[in-house]
Amino acid sequence: MPSLDPELKKAIVRMPAGEKDKLLLRLITKDPLLTERLQFELIEGSTTTNERRDAIKQFIDRTAKLKQDSAGWVMMDMRTASGYISRHVKVTKDKYGDVELSLYLLNTFYDHHMETLRHYGSRTDKAAQYIAKRTEQMLKKLTKLDPDYFIEFEGDVNRLLPRVHNSCAAYYARQLTIPQRWSA
Incomplete structure (x- = not known):
C-alpha cells in the first residue's frame, strides 16, 4: 500500500469536518470487509461473536448434509464453509472461534461423508491434501491459544x-507429521 505524501496528509487533516466525513463514508463503502467490521465493532459492540459463530455452524451443518457423490464436491463445500470462517475471523478477530469452527467443519464433514473420504485414490487426492492441511493449520492455531482452552478442544x-489418519488424508497427515493423538 503506497504511503501518502506528507503534504497531502496535512491538507486532509485541515479539511472541514463535514467534507472529511463525506469522504470517509465514500471510502468505507468501497470495502465491504471494513464495512462489516465497523458494523460489528461500532453497532453490535463486539457482542455478537457467539451468534455469528452459531450462524456459521448452521451453514456448515446444512452444507455437510448435502449428498455429494465425489470427494471433489465435498472439498468444494468445505472450502466454501472455510471462506465463511475466514471472513468471520477477519471481521471479529475471534481466534478461539477460528479453531472451534475449523474443528467443527472437519468433524461435521467426516460425520456426513466418511464413506466418500474413506479411501485414497486419484479422485480423493485433492480433498485428502486439503483435509490434512486444514487439520495442520487448526492444530497450529490451537497451540497459540491460551492453554486454559485446550481442555475444551x-x-x-x-x-x-x-x-484423518484412517481416511484418504492419511498419506498427507503422515507427511505433515500430524499427530495421531493430542493431549492438552
Missing part, C-alpha cells in the same frame, strides 16, 4: 485425528 481434536 481435546475431545473434538482426538475425535478428528484418527479420522
